[in-house]
Amino acid sequence: MSIVSILLPIFFVFGVGFIFQKKFQVHTSTFSKLALYILVPFLIFRTFYQESINLSYLYIIVYMLGLCIAVIVIISTYSKFNNYNEKERCSLILSCAFMNNGNYGTPLILFLFGTSGMEMAIVLMVLQQLLMSTLGIYYAAKGSEKNNGVKAALKSVKRMPMVYAAIIGIVFNRLDIPIGTIGDGVNLIADAAIPFIMLTLGMQLANIKIYALEYKKISVALVIKLAIAPILAVAIVWWMPVTPLIKQIMIIMAATPTAANTTMYAIQYDTEPQTVTSATLATTLGSLITMPIVIYLVTNPM
Numbered sequence: 001m002s003i004v005s006i007l008l009p010i011f012f013v014f015g016v017g018f019i020f021q022k023k024f025q026v027h028t029s030t031f032s033k034l035a036l037y038i039l040v041p042f043l044i045f046r047t048f049y050q051e052s053i054n055l056s057y058l059y060i061i062v063y064m065l066g067l068c069i070a071v072i073v074i075i076s077t078y079s080k081f082n083n084y085n086e087k088e089r090c091s092l093i094l095s096c097a098f099m100n101n102g103n104y105g106t107p108l109i110l111f112l113f114g115t116s117g118m119e120m121a122i123v124l125m126v127l128q129q130l131l132m133s134t135l136g137i138y139y140a141a142k143g144s145e146k147n148n149g150v151k152a153a154l155k156s157v158k159r160m161p162m163v164y165a166a167i168i169g170i171v172f173n174r175l176d177i178p179i180g181t182i183g184d185g186v187n188l189i190a191d192a193a194i195p196f197i198m199l200t201l202g203m204q205l206a207n208i209k210i211y212a213l214e215y216k217k218i219s220v221a222l223v224i225k226l227a228i229a230p231i232l233a234v235a236i237v238w239w240m241p242v243t244p245l246i247k248q249i250m251i252i253m254a255a256t257p258t259a260a261n262t263t264m265y266a267i268q269y270d271t272e273p274q275t276v277t278s279a280t281l282a283t284t285l286g287s288l289i290t291m292p293i294v295i296y297l298v299t300n301p302m
Contacts, residue, residue, distance in 0.1 A: 017202020048169030090143025
C-alpha cells in the first residue's frame with residue numbers, strides 16, 4: 001500500500017467533517033464530549049482488557065515523557081533568546097509539545113500497520129491524553145493571568161475518563177473477569193471511536209478562525225513539530241529494547257501535528273489562542289508534506 005493511499009482516506013474523513021461543520025455549524029463540543037466520555041473510553045477499555053501489560057509500556061512512558069520534556073526545553077531556550085514573555089512561551093509549548101495521536105495518529109497507524117499496531121497506538125493515545133491533561137493544562141494555565149497551573153492540572157486529571165477506562169480494563173484483565181455478551185456491545189461502541197474522532201477533528205479544524213498570523217511563531221511550530229520532534233524521537237527510541245514495529249509507531253506518532261485539544265486549553269485560559277489554533281491548522285496541513293517523508297524513511301530504513 002502506497003503512502004498516498006494511506007493518507008488519502010484519513011484526510012478524506014477529516015474533509016467530510018470539515019465540510020459538514022462549515023455547512024451546519026453544530027456545537028462541536030457535544031461531539032468532543034461524546035468521543036471523550038463514551039467512545040474512546042470503551043476503545044481503551046477493550047484494548048487493556050484484551051491485551052496483556054508488558055515491559056514495552058514502560059519504554060513508551062519513557063519515550064512520551066522524554067520527547068515532551070525535550071521539546072519544552074527547546075521552546076524555553078528559544079523563548080529566552082527571543083525575550084518572549086511567559087504567555088508567549090506557554091503558547092509555543094502548547095503548539096509544539098503535544099502530538100495529535102488520537103484524531104490523527106491512531107487512525108494513521110491502523111491504516112499503516114493494521115490491528116497489529118493498534119494496541120501500541122491506543123496506549124500512546126492514553127498516555128498523551130494524560131500528558132495533555134496535566135502538563136498541557138499546567139502550561140495553559142501558567143500562561144494565563146490567573147496562573148493556577150498546578151491546581152488546574154490536578155483538577156483536570158480527576159475528570160479524565162480515559163484513565164479510568166484503562167484502569168478498569170487492566171483490573172478486569174488481571175482478575176480475568178468475563179464480560180460475556182456485553183463484549184459485543186463494547187465492540188460496537190469501540191469500533192465507532194476511530195471514524196468518529198476523525199470526523200470530530202475535521203469539524204474542529206473548521207471552527208478555527210485565523211485573524212492575524214504570527215508567521216515567526218507558526219514557523220517555529222512547523223519546524224519543531226513536524227521536523228525536530230521525529231528526529232528527537234529517533235534519538236530516544238534508538239537504544240530501547242523494543243520491537244522495530246513499536247519504534248516505527250513511536251517515531252511516526254512524534255511527527256503528527258499539534259494536538260487539537262491544546263486549542264481548547266489555549267482558548268479556555270486565554271494563552272495566545274490565535275497562535276495555538278493557527279499552529280494546529282498549519283501543522284495539520286503541513287503534515288501532508290512531511291508525514292509521507294517520515295513514513296517512507298521509517299518503513300524503508302537504509
